[in-house]
Amino acid sequence: MGSVEEKPPVSIPVIDFSKWDNPSTPSERVAIAKELASACHNVGFVSIINHGVSPALLEEAFGWSKKLFDLETEQKMKAPHPDGPTVHRGYSWPGLEKVSQVISSDAEVGEKLRAVTDCKESYEIGSEENDEQPNVWLPEEVLPGFREFMTDFYWTCSQTSQEILKAIGLGMNLQDPDFILKFHSGHNNQLRLLHYPPIPAAQLENELSARMPAHSDWGSITMLFQDDCGGLEVENQHVPGEFIKVTPLKNAIVMNIGDLLMRWSNDWLKSTLHRVTLPPASDRFTGEERMTRARYSIPYFISPDIDARIEVMPECATEGNPIKYEPVVQREYRLMRAKLQYPEKAPQAVTASG
Numbered sequence: 001m002g003s004v005e006e007k008p009p010v011s012i013p014v015i016d017f018s019k020w021d022n023p024s025t026p027s028e029r030v031a032i033a034k035e036l037a038s039a040c041h042n043v044g045f046v047s048i049i050n051h052g053v054s055p056a057l058l059e060e061a062f063g064w065s066k067k068l069f070d071l072e073t074e075q076k077m078k079a080p081h082p083d084g085p086t087v088h089r090g091y092s093w094p095g096l097e098k099v100s101q102v103i104s105s106d107a108e109v110g111e112k113l114r115a116v117t118d119c120k121e122s123y124e125i126g127s128e129e130n131d132e133q134p135n136v137w138l139p140e141e142v143l144p145g146f147r148e149f150m151t152d153f154y155w156t157c158s159q160t161s162q163e164i165l166k167a168i169g170l171g172m173n174l175q176d177p178d179f180i181l182k183f184h185s186g187h188n189n190q191l192r193l194l195h196y197p198p199i200p201a202a203q204l205e206n207e208l209s210a211r212m213p214a215h216s217d218w219g220s221i222t223m224l225f226q227d228d229c230g231g232l233e234v235e236n237q238h239v240p241g242e243f244i245k246v247t248p249l250k251n252a253i254v255m256n257i258g259d260l261l262m263r264w265s266n267d268w269l270k271s272t273l274h275r276v277t278l279p280p281a282s283d284r285f286t287g288e289e290r291m292t293r294a295r296y297s298i299p300y301f302i303s304p305d306i307d308a309r310i311e312v313m314p315e316c317a318t319e320g321n322p323i324k325y326e327p328v329v330q331r332e333y334r335l336m337r338a339k340l341q342y343p344e345k346a347p348q349a350v351t352a353s354g
């Protein structure tokens, strides 16, 4: 691990996975793995291109996401996110995960925005075999085909994530390169559809609202698919408080390390703060309110299995770099984090009928 090159980042590294499945020599695979591990160590964020999730499939996934969020609130509310932090599934209406009120004195804008009382809405999907967090599906007739597509998409993403975990283990020179992978059956992952409705740029500029405030992810890794709107920013590991803009790269996976893999690696892998804020100026309308256009993204969160015990890997601790984290079980860690984000009793969604 120590032999991996250390250098400050200037942007998010781009890693080409095209040779990963069919390398001409074994060293080609090792080279990709080392490049990935090094980026996860130095930056904590990478863009992966030529991976296992095809452009056609991604187009379809974004199409379904738009269809879902275009539904009337009453329809979406047929699959409501359950109260409390225990089950993170189904539809989170604007204001549920985090309340932030858009303020405007313009009556017309006000009307438009009242339908949008917060800056994002989301829909969470897990494995059909995760009994601790059962899925909350819309009735089939509301969006026929949605459930089948999303279930398949979930497992395609899982397959790709397993290749990434393998590559990280190999690139870190672990005694058993598949060590991390062994804790990830895929049944504890979470597919999230996200929609950030239009909002006046000033609301974001003045920090009266945020699309998504700075945070780190809780799991092992996250794979993020995003449209071309932009606005994702990640903290520069070497200059705390400075955020780097991630320019959307069509069909790429933006991959980042989460807190559990950071703990497992004793901080060698970096779980980097990130946020979603203003898109580039060209994506803001020039009218008085300078509304930013809508943004769609699809994060896929990869977590260790529910009973997995996350204990610093022996390769990551030395006398000079002692163990920093107590062992933790995924189930308990997730609940601890989720409690901070979801209220026990949900505030109500604003529907057309009030």
Ligand SMILES: O=C(O)CCC(=O)C(=O)O
Pocket (backbone or CB within 6 Å): 192, 194, 212, 217, 224, 226, 232, 274, 276, 297, 298, 299
């Ligand atoms: O929408 C995005 O681009 C980022 C989403 C994100 O960071 C999250 O859901 O944890």
Ligand SMILES: [Fe+2]
Pocket (backbone or CB within 6 Å): 215, 216, 217, 222, 274
């Ligand atoms: Fe995130």
